[in-house]
Amino acid sequence: MKSPVSVKSATSATAQPESSVLENRYGRTRATRTRDKRLLWGLGAVFAVVLAAWVAWTGLDGAAEKIEARDTRHTIIDDHSVSVTFEVSMPVNSPASCAVQALNESFTVVGWKVIDLAPSPLYTRSFTQVLRTTDLSNTGLIYKCWLT
Template structure:
């Protein structure tokens, strides 16, 4: 047992003399570890482990997993393209939904309807809009299968009051079972 210790010290002195900075107790030398395997299978030329071995290890890992300078450049380019696309989509959304697209406080409520005959229905609606704003509304009549059987666009002129009650007569192709506002907009 004491016979192996002087040879280990000689080995350590030799390593330090060759400029090797890694000492055996700095390594994780358990069975099967690369460091232990490298020590037992060192090339006959006696090259010391150093920077070139680490770089070769990185290179072989890069080769194994398909990493290269080209793939890194492509990844950076892809990230820049995605960032620019997101910025463009955001800018378009801001322009589309910007302050110029106001609703003028437009709000509608269906109050009710009256079926007058097989070919006519009256739709009662409450419309609220900023004073001085004209509005157009599409009023529709539906049959029992929810098919549109009548349609009419009504223009409400600008007035000084905010709330307006309107009744719109809609002609139908068959008997309607309901009538309501489809949509309103500021022209």
């Protein structure tokens, strides 16, 4: 009687192991793992550089002296003038300038004036400014303040 030859043993001797075939088929080889690790490290390095640049940028921005202005009230005096009252908080003993404006119903600027604020030992001060207008104004407000 003939001895039976196993088909399985004949094919497995010449082929790669099954796990290696599956790894190659689905891209889980040693080269792809190395590439993935390098890619992740590179992305991590880019993230770290961006984070460090952001921290430096925001840290330097906070060092600047700041000035804040807030409208408190306005009074329409007549067709060609408005009174604007506002508060300014700024570093002590620093001069500043503020632009005050008057707007009509269609939000067109009908009055504008830049005023200079003298240095003071007070952090917050209140000011009232009368603006001459070209038309009847609907409101008066502070546009912007800056340190000079």
